Amino acid sequence: MSGLVLPCLIFAAVVMCLRRKVEVYDTFLEGVARGFETVWKILPVMIAVMSGAYMLRESGLMAAAATLLAKILPFELSEDIITLALLRPVSGGGSIGLLAEILNTAGSDSETGRIASVIAASSETTLYVLMVYFGAVRTKYTKRVLFAALFGDFVCVLTAIWACRALF
Amino acid sequence: MNYIWSGMVLISLIAGAVTGNGEGVVSAGLEGAAAAVQTVLGFAGLMCFWSGILALCEKGGLARIISGILSPVLSLVFGKSNASEHIAMNVTANLLGMGNAATPAGIRAMQELDKENNSDIPSRAMCIFAVMNTASLQIIPTTVASMRASAGSSTPFDIMPAVWITSVISLAAAVGMTLLLYRKR
Numbered sequence: 001m002s003g004l005v006l007p008c009l010i011f012a013a014v015v016m017c018l019r020r021k022v023e024v025y026d027t028f029l030e031g032v033a034r035g036f037e038t039v040w041k042i043l044p045v046m047i048a049v050m051s052g053a054y055m056l057r058e059s060g061l062m063a064a065a066a067t068l069l070a071k072i073l074p075f076e077l078s079e080d081i082i083t084l085a086l087l088r089p090v091s092g093g094g095s096i097g098l099l100a101e102i103l104n105t106a107g108s109d110s111e112t113g114r115i116a117s118v119i120a121a122s123s124e125t126t127l128y129v130l131m132v133y134f135g136a137v138r139t140k141y142t143k144r145v146l147f148a149a150l151f152g153d154f155v156c157v158l159t160a161i162w163a164c165r166a167l168f
Numbered sequence: 169m170n171y172i173w174s175g176m177v178l179i180s181l182i183a184g185a186v187t188g189n190g191e192g193v194v195s196a197g198l199e200g201a202a203a204a205v206q207t208v209l210g211f212a213g214l215m216c217f218w219s220g221i222l223a224l225c226e227k228g229g230l231a232r233i234i235s236g237i238l239s240p241v242l243s244l245v246f247g248k249s250n251a252s253e254h255i256a257m258n259v260t261a262n263l264l265g266m267g268n269a270a271t272p273a274g275i276r277a278m279q280e281l282d283k284e285n286n287s288d289i290p291s292r293a294m295c296i297f298a299v300m301n302t303a304s305l306q307i308i309p310t311t312v313a314s315m316r317a318s319a320g321s322s323t324p325f326d327i328m329p330a331v332w333i334t335s336v337i338s339l340a341a342a343v344g345m346t347l348l349l350y351r352k353r
Binding site for chain 1: 172173176177179180181183184187189192193194196197198199200201203204205207208211212215216217218219220221222223224225227228229230271274275278279281282285287288289290291294295297298299301302303304306308309311312313315316317319320321322323324325326327329330331333334335337338339341342343345346349350
């Protein structure tokens with residue numbers, strides 16, 4: 001199904017722009033520039049997080065902590081996934097950096113790589129979103145909203161594991 | 169993030185020193201920085217391409233069509249409100265993975281909802297809306313797919329069905345929990 005969605009989307013986007021006499025090429029370039037801005041913003045964060053992650057891994061502590069958690073959990077799960085699940089709601093750039101790490105080491109088409117991809121794609125930087133959204137209004141967010149949002153993240157991790165094991 | 173990163177570095181250095189591998193830890197840090205640049209350059213092209221296509225969706229009106237389809241469903245959840253249009257824009261932008269467009273529309277929606285809320289605590293609609301944004305609903309996971317491609321995946325988009333299922337279920341869980349906690353009294 002995903003094989004059809006993307007070509008159709010691109011096709012429809014270009015045709016609709018042409019029908020509206022939008023400057024397709026210039027608009028595309030504007031979008032590209034915006035995308036590059038995002039890339040540019042991600043880069044320093046990626047460097048910081050990946051160097052930190054490499055150091056932590058080399059020191060051997062990360063493995064020890066995740067091994068501990070993996071033993072406590074009632075089902076089998078890679079240590080990388082546990083770390084990603086813990087980092088995802090707190091740091092967007094951090095989890096992107098960690099995902100890149102997992103994809104490079106475990107392989108993007110491995111089960112761990114797929115689960116990590118799905119977790120990263122199906123959840124948001126919860127704390128950041130709540131800060132931004134409730135920072136703009138008069139009423140402040142309560143513990144209940146935070147709890148509900150984090151509950152969603154928790155369910156997201158479980159569903160991602162289940163979906164990847166069921167579908168691939 | 170301040171403390172997380174500091175903690176990561178300090179703890180690694182201490183552990184490295186204890187195990188006599190301090191030098192290895194430092195060079196691993198440099199290695200990580202180099203790997204980060206390589207990774208980012210690897211997916212920069214794909215990321216830019218998709219941002220370009222999404223700009224075409226916005227300008228050509230495809231984004232507005234999608235938001236037109238969504239608005240009846242959304243008004244079921246949020247009722248009639250001045251925020252409706254902003255909410256539809258926000259959800260559409262989220263679905264298309266246009267984070268840049270989603271946040272401004274989302275903040276405006278929150279402000280409109282806040283105006284309609286007479287209480288000192290955030291209204292149920294505000295909470296549901298914010299929680300919806302913390303549980304990303306994305307049709308095309310462009311960033312992740314780009315990263316998968318650059319890490320050597322032959323079919324970087326094959327995770328999409330799994331992403332849809334996971335997004336919908338985790339969104340339902342988060343919104344359901346919000347409804348449970350903010351029952352109408």
